[in-house]
Amino acid sequence: MHNSNHGDRYSAIISSDFTVSVHDTLFSGQTFRWEMYRSHYPYYVSVIHGSPIIIKSMDTLGLSIYSDRDELGGLPLSKWAEYYLSLDINERVIMEPVFRFLHRDIALLVQDFYGLKVLRQDPFETAVTFMCAQGIGMPIIRRQIGEICRVFGDPVSFTFEGTRHTNYAFPSPERIASAHSEDLRICTNNNCRRAVNVRKMAEAVASGELDFRKLASPDRSLDSIRDELCRNDGIGPKIADCIALFGLGRFDAFPIDTHVRQYLLEWFGLKRAAMPLTVNNYMELQREIRSVINPEIAGYAGHLLFHCWRRRVKGLNTA
DNA sequence: TGCCAGGTGTACT
DNA sequence: AGTACACATGGC
Structure with missing residues (x-):
């Protein structure tokens, strides 16, 4: 902890063994409250636990977090950031070797989005x-x-x-x-x-x-x-699974929306994804994808695939 | 213009 | 259990 030059008293440097893509993370669609401020480096700003939080993206150096409090949600600032940004999860290894073998082209596409994190939000x-x-x-x-x-x-x-x-x-x-x-x-x-x-x-x-x-x-x-x-x-089931994945830290939850449904059909050939998304089909599709992706982190992997599908295939840039 | 977008509830059969 | 439709509006 040391004084920062942003009018906020506390800061924490988050060093990481790997690069975290703050932009993709905060604007991948899972959160909607972060603003980006441009200066020499990009800064991302939101208000969490009643306190302004500033994340500075430093590319290969890691992240720096600024706040006017030395602890957030009962944790020291740096610990809170590690938790919130789920830095304990290494998304580079969630695509298992079996997956990379069976779906080589998809695994290569997804590689470009390593650094995208699933947040543990309120x-x-x-x-x-x-x-x-x-x-x-x-x-x-x-x-x-x-x-x-x-x-x-x-x-x-x-x-x-x-x-x-x-x-x-x-x-x-x-x-x-x-x-x-x-x-x-x-x-x-x-x-x-x-x-x-x-x-x-x-x-x-x-x-x-x-x-x-x-x-x-x-x-x-x-x-x-x-x-x-x-x-x-x-x-409904989809929103419930989104709450579990993004709000309850349940990285095994696998919400199926219109985009997920599309890549389940196009990338994994699940014929059921072409049928109307009734509750039965929804649950059955979840069962089917869990034989392809490690069930313990199916939702985390699914979010990488979701983001990759939107950006690479659909050409969407909107957060 | 018409269709799609991070679906769900209701009213039908 | 499955299908059709309203809900509301911006973007492409």
């Missing part, structure tokens, strides 16, 4: 985010989350390279639970039912009826987590 934020991600494109999803933070989140000001900035924290479950549906609807792409669903889910979290800490228990089965989450209106 489960409530993750739940709201993916409830706002039904059948619409990334730009609208990102806008919704930004609006929810701007309208309901606490402003946090900080100085960055001599300029004053204001970002917004993600609002608490209590704050969203007490929101008027009409105010929330303006944030949720004008979708009234989505606003009601998000508010009801926030109420369940605020009342303790929906307890993410219980769900995060490692001995819970993926099926029981999915079933519990699906009791909330607006959360």
